Amino acid sequence: MPQGQPSVVPNDGLTTRQRRNRPLVFVHTGQGKGKSTAAFGLALRAWNQGWPVGVFQFVKSAKWKVGEERALKVLGESGEGGTVAWHKMGEGWSWVQRDIASSEDAAREGWEQVKRDLAAETYKLLVLDEFAYPLKWGWIDTDEVVSVLRDRPGTQHVVITGRGAPEALLDFADLVTDMTKVKHPMDEGQKGQRGIEW
């Protein structure tokens, strides 16, 4: 809430304004729905502020989240808010010209580009969608990720989604929400449907 009052004032040598504008790392994890959808919801706020938004989809399928992708592209091209760049591992990252042998290599290529964009301060909000998986599987070193995020220049907010995000990342993150599944229609024999699941 905009009017929210912090319950503790930390002894970190920062003014309230400095603390307020501190760049944040968000993690949306857990077994329930809403991890990525909430990340794309955050992208709407960033767009409204005129921020450049970069989305990196660390998933195999190129077809995932076509609704969000199209919506954010239309917003990015509307000339009203910020720009949106959408990068998909599932189609082979656009900046990689050669064939990528494995998902593991593809995930690493994605992370290398994220590192370059963080160094260049290309975006003000980065959505690393499903990035928890390559970390969980050990394809990308979590300690390196934490270290790169800790040292990133400027004001770059980063949202990481996916189940089973490693503890070291949760420890480092500023905000962690666990989307806890209470009930899901697939438990009762319903398949995913257009407009709802994608």
Add this chain to the structure above:
Amino acid sequence: MPQGQPSVVPNDGLTTRQRRNRPLVFVHTGQGKGKSTAAFGLALRAWNQGWPVGVFQFVKSAKWKVGEERALKVLGESGEGGTVAWHKMGEGWSWVQRDIASSEDAAREGWEQVKRDLAAETYKLLVLDEFAYPLKWGWIDTDEVVSVLRDRPGTQHVVITGRGAPEALLDFADLVTDMTKVKHPMDEGQKGQRGIEW
């Protein structure tokens, strides 16, 4: 996941296609962040399908969620996907001409309009943002809400957000996610910031 296989096939007399296209009620509840942002993320998918989307914000402040509101309005007017109607309790509902005495009355006016729109099948996705509160506070009768939702005609998906959603609603809903707060920057003395909290 689009390719997700249900773990159980129910004995409900429906075909897979009928079951797949069954209208759903979602509840996003819990203490953590992401309840509303995930609802607006779902609205992006609905927009992409060309569905008319209706948002009813059951909150006092007219300033809440300005980012999501502007983004969805730009999308609704882009001529590319579905339409978006955005209704705010905080400004006094647009269809109410007289002064509304209390938040309780305002919430009830909102629910009356939702009932009319459900009966008329005005939208294909309805986002009842923060609607859990008037239910929790007893301003609107949860049993009536469940009964109206159960009997709604056609294919109308409904998303309800807010902390402390009543059990009877959770029991009835098709999908419930509890956004569980693991860590939040306000716990460490950080105030909300532009582009992130609103």
